[in-house]
Amino acid sequence: xxxxxxxxRRIVSKYPDTDDASQAQYAIAKTLETxxxxxxxxxxxxxxxxKGSRAADAQQAIxxxxxxxxxxxxxxxFRSDExxxxxxxxxxxxxxxxxxxxxDMQTYFRKMHLCPGRRGARHLADRSRHDVRVQGxxxxxxxxxxxxxxxxxxxRGEDGRDGGHH
Numbered sequence: 001x002x003x004x005x006x007x008x009r010r011i012v013s014k015y016p017d018t019d020d021a022s023q024a025q026y027a028i029a030k031t032l033e034t035x036x037x038x039x040x041x042x043x044x045x046x047x048x049x050x051k052g053s054r055a056a057d058a059q060q061a062i063x064x065x066x067x068x069x070x071x072x073x074x075x076x077x078f079r080s081d082e083x084x085x086x087x088x089x090x091x092x093x094x095x096x097x098x099x100x101x102x103x104d105m106q107t108y109f110r111k112m113h114l115c116p117g118r119r120g121a122r123h124l125a126d127r128s129r130h131d132v133r134v135q136g137x138x139x140x141x142x143x144x145x146x147x148x149x150x151x152x153x154x155x156r157g158e159d160g161r162d163g164g165h166h
Contacts, residue, residue, distance in 0.1 A: 004031065029048075067091065069093075070093055072098075
């Protein structure tokens with residue numbers, strides 16, 4: 001990869017402001033991002049691709065690498081006696097606080113039916129909550145460990161909860 005990057009850099013310096021230079025500059029950035037995982041360096045190289053046929057592609061890559069995003073999902077539906085696992089994937093988010101509430105589903109649906117203006121489970125959740133701080137992600141990189149730390153801690157018995165409906 002280093003040899004290819006060096007060759008592309010020679011093209012950029014020898015033929016600046018040409019379409020070949022644009023192609024080479026974009027190739028440098030794309031290689032740094034996808035093959036070498038050097039996201040900060042890739043972002044810097046994408047920003048140098050200001051002209052030529054790859055300028056629009058570079059702008060899209062810059063937008064993708066600098067955008068803030070987060071997705072929280074479960075891999076499946078969990079039974080009431082199982083400890084659920086959450087997958088949190090984030091990009092350019094330094095920390096996230098996750099609060100999990102215990103909800104009695106019968107009470108939840110009864111109150112939702114009787115008070116249709118109320119939305120969400122916040123008013124039904126019991127007062128105990130477990131806050132988890134998820135940190136350590138690299139800037140510009142999508143990150144996620146596949147499971148909330150709450151799930152792992154609960155299985156180890158560290159949170160003092162009974163492992164029931166979560």
